[in-house]
Amino acid sequence: MLILPPEALSIFWSVFTAHHLTDVASSLRRLSHATQKQALSIAIRILSLIPDPKKEPYFRKFLQNATAAKDLPTIIARSFVQGTTWKPPAGPEEHCTLIIHTLFWCDPALGDDGKASIDADVRTALATALDSLIPRTEGRIDRRFVDMERLRGILRAIEGMPGAHFLNSTQSHLRGQVDLCGGNMCGEEPDLACSKCKTARYCGKECQAWHWKNGHKARCFTTDY
Ligand SMILES: [Zn+2]
Ligand SMILES: [Zn+2]
Structure with a gap:
């Protein structure tokens, strides 16, 4: 798949996201972390490889549809906390990029406290997991942890502002970039x-x-x- 030329790969992802996202989402909802961790990890890895919703309109449409996305942001974040079997090219960094997409494109009202699409207890557990995974280095951020570090900052900003203020303003900024x-x-x-x-x-x-x-x-x- 990754040996396709860029234009063909981009069409592949449009075909995939237009036709199969609902199936991948319902698999994720059914799979048990305790007994089907490998299958769950594969579904997460597939989602992690989809291009940025800014570039892939069907991925964006899916995430923005509250009925389609529903509990998916919480499920994806919880699987990071519980531990996923990561394999290149999709590792913890790509999993964090996917979590950022769900925060930036899904309706914050989907989460149980309305601050973000991910439930409050899972956000707290995610922040703790990131603290233990990101190495403590002063100054420069290691390139392997850029989006993990970014996600940690986003989670702090969400908690630090009243209601869904942080995500609502981020989302209207992003919509302005794609709604042309x-x-x-x-x-x-x-x-x-x-x-x-x-x-x-x-x-x-x-x-x-x-x-x-x-x-x-x-x-x-x-x-x-
Ligand atoms: Zn059309
Ligand atoms: Zn025009």
Whole structure:
């Protein structure tokens, strides 16, 4: 899979995220950490390899859909705390990147205290797990722990601000970066969505027609979320 050229790999992830995220999510919900740790770890590893939701619109759409994402952020974070069998190319660092995505794109109201999509007790346990995993070094951050360190900072910011203030402001900033016309970099605000995938959005018919001919045709899918 990783030997595919970048454009083909990107189409692969669009196909995967449009068609299989619901299945991976329901597997994660059913699997027991006590008796099916290996299968659970594989599902986490697959999710960890999906490109950033900023770049992969179907992953973004899935995470932003409260009914589809539901308890997934808590399940993913809890599996980090309980211990996952990590294997390259997806290790603890990539697992933390995935947890950051769920915090940044899922509705904070999904969590039990409404501060973040991950339940409060799991956030506390996650912060403790990160403290024990990240080596104590003064100054420079080891490159292998960049997102683990970042996640630790995000968790502190969530607890340090009232309600969901930190994540709400982060999310509106991120939405501002992606909520642009999918056409040829026109930079306009979109007010029209592709009728089939309802994912790509455009400022008008002209940009939509351009995008269809220049890439969207290959990655326009209907999803079950
Ligand atoms: Zn446009
Ligand atoms: Zn479309």
